[in-house]
Amino acid sequence: MGYRIIVAGIGPGNPKYVLPAAAEAIQNAKVLVGGSRALADFARDGQMTMPIRGDIPAVMDFIRKHLETSDVVTMVSGDPGYYSLLDALRREFSEDVINVIPGISSVQYAFSKLALPWHDALLLSFHGRVPDDSALKYEKGKILGLLTDAKYSSKTIPDVLMKHGWPADARLSVCSRLSYEDEEIVRTTLGKAADEKEQTHCILVVEG
Numbered sequence: 001m002g003y004r005i006i007v008a009g010i011g012p013g014n015p016k017y018v019l020p021a022a023a024e025a026i027q028n029a030k031v032l033v034g035g036s037r038a039l040a041d042f043a044r045d046g047q048m049t050m051p052i053r054g055d056i057p058a059v060m061d062f063i064r065k066h067l068e069t070s071d072v073v074t075m076v077s078g079d080p081g082y083y084s085l086l087d088a089l090r091r092e093f094s095e096d097v098i099n100v101i102p103g104i105s106s107v108q109y110a111f112s113k114l115a116l117p118w119h120d121a122l123l124l125s126f127h128g129r130v131p132d133d134s135a136l137k138y139e140k141g142k143i144l145g146l147l148t149d150a151k152y153s154s155k156t157i158p159d160v161l162m163k164h165g166w167p168a169d170a171r172l173s174v175c176s177r178l179s180y181e182d183e184e185i186v187r188t189t190l191g192k193a194a195d196e197k198e199q200t201h202c203i204l205v206v207e208g
Ligand SMILES: C[S@@+](CC[C@H](N)C(=O)[O-])C[C@H]1O[C@@H](n2cnc3c(N)ncnc32)[C@H](O)[C@@H]1O
Pocket: 012, 013, 076, 077, 078, 079, 080, 082, 083, 084, 104, 105, 106, 107, 127, 146, 147, 148, 149, 175, 176, 177, 178, 179, 200, 201, 202, 203
């Protein structure tokens, strides 16, 4: 039997929110790939590790090389199925060699902190991309859950939404550092977001 790439979701960050199946795979890994923060939190002595930085082709080469002699466990934040390295792995390797262990997405966690069901929410990403105009358009009662980045942040996204017809008094929850000790959830409105501290890598929940 060939070796496998095990893509393990590690949740929003705090080890308390890692599923036991993912923790076991990470603990037993001989070869472990992940962001620097994840490696600092989860890697143990004796494991061969590779940090994921900007150079994705180098990560793919590392995985291909070690897959000849071992399983390779790759940690991704949140859930692997929601904007993670899984996309690139599926382009590079056959799905037959990939096992995915789900994780709690930061979006899912944010909705739980707001005690807000997310079955009717539209989940979109501003992380390195901009959603279509049609998805951003205001409709009464619409709920958005948004990933952000340094360019599209808690300060800049409210303007984008108001240009798409969202009212200034629409509720906005800015959810940052989710699951960590310094987790912060600021409840404001689209119109008042500019008065609050800017958060870059966070979840925005907008209620129309
Ligand atoms: C590449 S996406 C990864 C999404 C991940 N696969 C998931 O399911 O949560 C990175 C973005 O996720 C969000 N994110 C991840 N962890 C977070 C956390 N602990 N608190 C707030 N937002 C977080 C931020 O919007 C960040 O820019």
